[in-house]
Amino acid sequence: MTEKVKKHIPLIVILGPTAVGKTEISIQLAERLDGEIVSADSRLFYRGMDIGTAKPAQEERDRVPHHLIDVADPDQVWNLAIYLGEAKKVIRDIYQRGKLPFLVGGTGQYIEALLEGWRIPSVEPDPELREVLRGWAEEIGVDGIRKRLETLDPQATKKIDGPNLRRMIRALEVIFISGEKFSKQKGKGPTPFRELKLGLTRPREELYQRIDDRIQAMLEAGFVEEVKRLLKEGYDPDLPPLSAIGYRQIIHYLQGVITLEEAVRQMESRSHSYVRKQANWFQKDDPEITWFSVSDNTLSEMEREIQEFLKEIRIPKKNIT
Helix, strand or coil, X not given: CCCCCCCCEEEEEEECCCCCCHHHHHHHHHHHCCEEEEECCHHXXXXXXXXXXXXXXXXXXXXXCEECCCCECCCCCCCHHHHHHHHHHHHHHHHHCCCEEEEEECCHHHHHHHHHCEECCCCCCCHHHHHHHHHHHHHHHHHHHHHHHHHHCHHHHHCCCCCCHHHHHHHHHHHHHHCCCHHHHCEECCCCEEEEEEEEECCHHHHHHHHHHHHHHHHHCCHHHHHHHHHHCCCCCCCHXXXXXXXXXXXXXXXXXXXXXXXXXXXXXXXXXXXXXXXXXXXXXXXXXXXXXXXXXXXXXXXXXXXXXXXXXXCCHHHCC
């Protein structure tokens, strides 16, 4: 029997690629509509990782309440399953306090999982098995691991972008422990959200230039010193959060593996590649997403779209202010 849930919580989703300008526009919209922002960016969970993640500055967070930022230390586990549970609670709390929740970010998997009601496998991590799987990966390589996973679970393999060894190991871990395909265990259920998806876009070359400019700004703001501090505090350089674009390259620079110039080149190249991967989650022809090309009129156009949405679902503005 299909579970029925009343879709009564309005949720404004602001999505788009890295460096498109989601932070400032979402803050301005939340200011105008008495909203609060829930992060959908998996890089922002971790305390002390500020510069390299382009985390909203404290003065920006002071303008509008932000949620699910700085919720864990880099050596703490904060995965998709934990995020879904916390995000649902936060969004419900924002709504119950008479505010308008905004879900803002560029991590497509987290946005899709929340809106589609994904049910993540409850298999607990097995450190010993993971160590065995990592050793196996060293023997046969990332491509070898992908081929083995594809043999066991083709559907799960298709959902993993590129050489994401951590996700492949997790899928194999769940398969070996449960005896079932990873893809079969990730069910979907109803959600209480009435969402409006608004996408921000810029020409690809403009995005690349904004990314490159951001990387230079990060370095000038002390990104290398931030990574030095994290390592000095004892965080293992192989921790998953420190494998994020930028952190991995600066760690290799500090270890003497590459020059700073090469680190910057790799950061730019991998960030450009990440933008292309984000396009797979945020399709331009998706009928559920209303796209806005960033311009001087974007803010007012998006505000009108939100107001129309709230009228359609019979939530007058006075109920969210």
